[in-house]
Amino acid sequence: MDRRKFLCAAGTLAAGLAGMGAAGVAAAATVKEGAAGLGGKTLDAALRARKSQREYADKPVDEPQLLELLWAAFGVNRPDGRRTAPSALNRQEISIYVARKDGMFLYDAHNRALTRKFKADLRARTGVQGYVGTAPVNLVYVADMDRVAGGTEEARLVTAGLDTGFISQNVYLYCAAAGLATVARTGIDTQALAKTMGLAPNQRIVLAQCVGHPKE
Numbered sequence: 001m002d003r004r005k006f007l008c009a010a011g012t013l014a015a016g017l018a019g020m021g022a023a024g025v026a027a028a029a030t031v032k033e034g035a036a037g038l039g040g041k042t043l044d045a046a047l048r049a050r051k052s053q054r055e056y057a058d059k060p061v062d063e064p065q066l067l068e069l070l071w072a073a074f075g076v077n078r079p080d081g082r083r084t085a086p087s088a089l090n091r092q093e094i095s096i097y098v099a100r101k102d103g104m105f106l107y108d109a110h111n112r113a114l115t116r117k118f119k120a121d122l123r124a125r126t127g128v129q130g131y132v133g134t135a136p137v138n139l140v141y142v143a144d145m146d147r148v149a150g151g152t153e154e155a156r157l158v159t160a161g162l163d164t165g166f167i168s169q170n171v172y173l174y175c176a177a178a179g180l181a182t183v184a185r186t187g188i189d190t191q192a193l194a195k196t197m198g199l200a201p202n203q204r205i206v207l208a209q210c211v212g213h214p215k216e
């Protein structure tokens with residue numbers, strides 16, 4: 001984002017925060033990241049630009065922007081800890097793992113940080129298609145099936161899919177607004193990836209999503 005757009009976004013944000021009062025202060029820093037990252041694009045413009053892209057430039061997504069994207073995806077947007085995407089019964093059962101060249105990380109929404117889980121580059125292992133490993137970032141959405149709402153296994157699976165879908169669409173819209181490329185993917189060898197990631201039996205891989213700069 002250029003400086004002018006950033007100042008514009010920051011100004012709009014400051015006006016908004018002024019009306020929030022003291023109770024909004026804790027959430028303010030979280031909100032700031034998301035507002036700046038959207039680059040002043042309207043929801044209308046983002047919806048018009050939303051699409052899947054499978055060709056990525058050989059260029060990393062810098063960490064501040066990745067944290068903005070993750071905030072948009074499933075960040076904390078209210079002082080009570082609720083998030084930018086809904087979840088059935090507010091169970092918040094979806095974790096976002098982030099595979100980059102320098103390792104695999106877990107998104108910590110409450111601290112707006114990435115916690116390293118692995119040092120290895122696991123990007124190519126997050127999907128079965130050739131382009132997957134060329135994206136600088138691959139998100140892996142993992143459901144905690146012990147937490148997800150639902151009376152039957154089938155209901156829990158549907159709900160985990162729905163809750164993930166909201167997050168994935170947030171990523172699509174952030175990417176469309178910020179000029180990044182993305183594609184959601186179920187083409188995953190989930191058994192192999194779960195083993196590589198050392199997931200517990202209650203953790204289920206629902207979806208993956210590439211993110212990067214579009215190839216010119």
Ligand SMILES: Cc1cc2nc3c(=O)[nH]c(=O)nc-3n(C[C@H](O)[C@H](O)[C@H](O)COP(=O)(O)O)c2cc1C
Pocket residue numbers: 050051052053054129183184185186187188
């Ligand atoms: C649940 C889901 C799974 C998908 N899985 C894959 C996939 O494994 N590989 C892939 O290249 N695209 C995948 N896609 C992307 C779709 O192919 C894409 O959304 C569709 O072709 C429409 O294109 P658009 O997103 O540009 O509108 C998936 C999309 C969704 C919603």
